[in-house]
Amino acid sequence: MKAARLNAIHSPLQLEDVPLPPMDPPHRVRVKLQAAALNHRDVWIQKGQYAAIVTPVTLGSDGCGVREDNGEPVIINPGSHWGPDERVQSLAYTILGMPDDGTLAECVSVPADRLHPKPPHLSAEEAAALPLAGLTAWRALCVRGAARPGDRVFVNGIGGGVAWFCMQFALALGCQVYVSSSSEEKLAEARAAGAHGAVNYRQPGIFKELAAHNELFDVIVDSAGGEPFAQLLFIAAPGARIVTYGGTLGKITQLSPQIIFWKQLSILGSTMGSDADFAAMLDFVNRHQIRPRIARIFPLEEAQAAMDFLAYGAQIGKVVVRIA
Amino acid sequence: MKAARLNAIHSPLQLEDVPLPPMDPPHRVRVKLQAAALNHRDVWIQKGQYAAIVTPVTLGSDGCGVREDNGEPVIINPGSHWGPDERVQSLAYTILGMPDDGTLAECVSVPADRLHPKPPHLSAEEAAALPLAGLTAWRALCVRGAARPGDRVFVNGIGGGVAWFCMQFALALGCQVYVSSSSEEKLAEARAAGAHGAVNYRQPGIFKELAAHNELFDVIVDSAGGEPFAQLLFIAAPGARIVTYGGTLGKITQLSPQIIFWKQLSILGSTMGSDADFAAMLDFVNRHQIRPRIARIFPLEEAQAAMDFLAYGAQIGKVVVRIA
Numbered sequence: 001m002k003a004a005r006l007n008a009i010h011s012p013l014q015l016e017d018v019p020l021p022p023m024d025p026p027h028r029v030r031v032k033l034q035a036a037a038l039n040h041r042d043v044w045i046q047k048g049q050y051a052a053i054v055t056p057v058t059l060g061s062d063g064c065g066v067r068e069d070n071g072e073p074v075i076i077n078p079g080s081h082w083g084p085d086e087r088v089q090s091l092a093y094t095i096l097g098m099p100d101d102g103t104l105a106e107c108v109s110v111p112a113d114r115l116h117p118k119p120p121h122l123s124a125e126e127a128a129a130l131p132l133a134g135l136t137a138w139r140a141l142c143v144r145g146a147a148r149p150g151d152r153v154f155v156n157g158i159g160g161g162v163a164w165f166c167m168q169f170a171l172a173l174g175c176q177v178y179v180s181s182s183s184e185e186k187l188a189e190a191r192a193a194g195a196h197g198a199v200n201y202r203q204p205g206i207f208k209e210l211a212a213h214n215e216l217f218d219v220i221v222d223s224a225g226g227e228p229f230a231q232l233l234f235i236a237a238p239g240a241r242i243v244t245y246g247g248t249l250g251k252i253t254q255l256s257p258q259i260i261f262w263k264q265l266s267i268l269g270s271t272m273g274s275d276a277d278f279a280a281m282l283d284f285v286n287r288h289q290i291r292p293r294i295a296r297i298f299p300l301e302e303a304q305a306a307m308d309f310l311a312y313g314a315q316i317g318k319v320v321v322r323i324a
Numbered sequence: 325m326k327a328a329r330l331n332a333i334h335s336p337l338q339l340e341d342v343p344l345p346p347m348d349p350p351h352r353v354r355v356k357l358q359a360a361a362l363n364h365r366d367v368w369i370q371k372g373q374y375a376a377i378v379t380p381v382t383l384g385s386d387g388c389g390v391r392e393d394n395g396e397p398v399i400i401n402p403g404s405h406w407g408p409d410e411r412v413q414s415l416a417y418t419i420l421g422m423p424d425d426g427t428l429a430e431c432v433s434v435p436a437d438r439l440h441p442k443p444p445h446l447s448a449e450e451a452a453a454l455p456l457a458g459l460t461a462w463r464a465l466c467v468r469g470a471a472r473p474g475d476r477v478f479v480n481g482i483g484g485g486v487a488w489f490c491m492q493f494a495l496a497l498g499c500q501v502y503v504s505s506s507s508e509e510k511l512a513e514a515r516a517a518g519a520h521g522a523v524n525y526r527q528p529g530i531f532k533e534l535a536a537h538n539e540l541f542d543v544i545v546d547s548a549g550g551e552p553f554a555q556l557l558f559i560a561a562p563g564a565r566i567v568t569y570g571g572t573l574g575k576i577t578q579l580s581p582q583i584i585f586w587k588q589l590s591i592l593g594s595t596m597g598s599d600a601d602f603a604a605m606l607d608f609v610n611r612h613q614i615r616p617r618i619a620r621i622f623p624l625e626e627a628q629a630a631m632d633f634l635a636y637g638a639q640i641g642k643v644v645v646r647i648a
Contacts, residue, residue, distance in 0.1 A: 088563035088588040144588075225581035239411035247581030255579065257549035257571030260593035264412040264468075267591040269584035 003105030004303035009048035013304040021109035030068040035128035036103035037062035063103030064127035073118040082274045129292035129318035137165035138281035139273035145219040149174035154217040159186045161318040172288040207231040224249040293317030327429035328627035333372035337628040345433035354392040359452035360427035360645045361386035387427030388452035397442040406598045453616035453642035461489035462605035463597035469543040473498035478541040483510045485642040496612040531555040548573040617641030
């Protein structure tokens, strides 16, 4: 079968013929993939910015396809071995697509309990866009952030796959949703998708201005960290949950403990999600007929171009790879 | 009656004769005080480091005495108007002892629903030492920190009233408790009181050393903030709760978002506590026969000396003022 292989860090993905992966039904089954989707994790692995990288490997955590043993259309829960503690993943936790070969290939072999029925309302490309980003958004917003109908939600940095899902899920939940970006295009797209407010975080003093107009939020999700993070405290409502699932801008500085304790704020780390989180997310997506937003679809032959497109960061929504 | 009055910020407390406070039983009752206790709040008000200070006023949030209307020995819940949201106090929340006249007086008048039976196993001085610090410790450790039997608990900066209660409550809960201080005397006293571990935070690299020996903690309580706070992430177990209830060292810097999200940590602000928290704390103290630790007892005539002693910060446990 064909697979887009990473043979060493810093080398481009290469489309190669590789042996079909093993299967052992009903425990371990092979899925013939129709579509995969990329995550920043794939880019970071290629750039060597990840712990314990093993090559050669087929990257790709997200996939939609057909079970070889029974023909059922499925999507894959990319996380394995979360463990018994809903609070945190176990040391054995792994994500599909390194060290195990992932979904940028014509087939992938996974334990059968990682498979879930493909949401019927979605195309294969849309369904492939859902798993890892949808799971991460669900846990951040709904489990850690405990967003509830009527809550005011602020998604800091709209555009990426997880952030867009956070906005979609919060809107479907019945929250008042604000987003931020430095891109006016992304802000306009978010407004068009239903966001109640959209602000440019490059605008000086914007967070203090929101607070001065009593625009405060019960749940704030952020994946940047860094110096700007401290300003999120200003727009946090009393009792708010500020969830961080990334740190592209580095360390968080200048956090006021007085604001944190007086407002009884919670700053909550979140990454990926448990099997229960995945099942809840999928149920929510089906009930609310949520459609993942696809930024662009690349053929498997252009997997490296898809990676470069994601790394560039101008996309809105998920970068998908069509396989069959 | 006699009261230790603060007539203006930066002026010493003055023992004065003032009119008896009003009462309106059964709604508002007068308590003849036997003992009061001090909190840093009193010192900060005197130093002008508090919002919306009103003088002249009788300071003091903690008190134990006898109800004038029925002779029942009582302690006072110093918080009023928490409001309906257990997550956070309402804007109407106040603490006894500014703006309302407090307990550094022969009598205090409070709404009857602020009164609770004095724990029978305690002296009046011990009972007076309990309310505000015990409430703050309870919410930080058990409500926000969700400490459970068997958890490993780290109390950063042992010695003050709240920190000492955190240690006592955690020990009574059946936790493994470590404490830190820069004072070898305080560390020795904590060990003598049952702490399983006691480390000097001035020792270079101590937090990384603990982590290297896999000494990790499920609940960490801190009231300093500042630059050292970031090191608490090293000793946080996966899924840990780090509770901050103070910020004497100023802003928190250099927090790694990667550690926060990968370990799924929760950094939780906590201040005072709700009526439900107070009732739960009091029930716990009674069931476990916990005795507040008293650093020193001053007569009401020496209330200013008691304030200075607290401000100096060398004490272990609560500073109490005996009134009758």
